[in-house]
Amino acid sequence: MKELQARIKQDGQVLGKDVLKVDSFLNHQIDPLLMQRMGEEFYQHFREFPITKILTVESSGIAPAVMTGLAFQKPVVFARKHKSLTLKDDLYVADVYSFTKKTANKISVSRKFLSATDHVLIVDDFLANGQAVAGLTDIIKQADAHLEGIGIVIEKTFQKGRQLIDRQHIPIFSLARIKAFENGQVVFEEE
Ligand code: G4P
Ligand code: NA
Numbered sequence: 001m002k003e004l005q006a007r008i009k010q011d012g013q014v015l016g017k018d019v020l021k022v023d024s025f026l027n028h029q030i031d032p033l034l035m036q037r038m039g040e041e042f043y044q045h046f047r048e049f050p051i052t053k054i055l056t057v058e059s060s061g062i063a064p065a066v067m068t069g070l071a072f073q074k075p076v077v078f079a080r081k082h083k084s085l086t087l088k089d090d091l092y093v094a095d096v097y098s099f100t101k102k103t104a105n106k107i108s109v110s111r112k113f114l115s116a117t118d119h120v121l122i123v124d125d126f127l128a129n130g131q132a133v134a135g136l137t138d139i140i141k142q143a144d145a146h147l148e149g150i151g152i153v154i155e156k157t158f159q160k161g162r163q164l165i166d167r168q169h170i171p172i173f174s175l176a177r178i179k180a181f182e183n184g185q186v187v188f189e190e191e
């Protein structure tokens with residue numbers, strides 16, 4: 001998505017060797033018109049899929065996920081994060097380890113909001129090591145629901161997440177694909 005690439009070039013800040021800060025439009029302040037156009041892009045890509053539900057994780061996945069749900073006119077469910085969780089039988093629970101933050105979290109979704117009749121599109125803001133997607137995939141399996149595809153706002157192709165998803169042959173579509181950070185500059189994969 002050209003507009004997103006331009007916005008990343010203009011407002012993104014490269015931190016260290018593998019982190020992109022996009023606080024001004026995605027992760028802290030949110031640009032709703034850009035989010036809306038991103039939701040439309042995901043819709044155009046996945047419109048032939050029989051999507052019944054959009055699934056993401058709080059908090060930064062919610063904005064692009066809601067706009068995607070708006071485009072599909074389908075509900076959006078976000079998994080909640082917990083530091084720890086004693087077993088609750090009304091929840092699907094999965095583990096997510098963050099390499100970036102060096103923290104282990106559990107994520108959960110109420111059994112009320114995901115079931116075997118659902119065809120799910122996962123939407124998230126970043127794909128790095130793929131742990132959030134892996135946790136959501138686990139939850140979809142527990143619900144016996146169908147994972148139809150994955151929509152990612154910003155993918156870092158030099159980290160492990162993409163391989164993990166490709167190995168399972170899940171359709172994935174990323175709006176911006178970053179190949180590398182060079183001298184503090186973002187280098188995109190060819191479109
Ligand atoms: P993974 O899910 O792909 O394995 O991601 P990882 O553990 O590496 O990242 C943990 C958190 O950091 C996630 O947010 C993820 O979206 C975010 N993240 C990963 N790479 C980048 C990056 O280059 N820039 C930014 N801004 N964020 C990145 P989270 O902990 O779920 O936090 P939240 O913002 O959704 O609350
Ligand atoms: Na994030």
Ligand code: NA
Pocket residue numbers: 057058059060061124125126132
């Ligand atoms: Na996220």
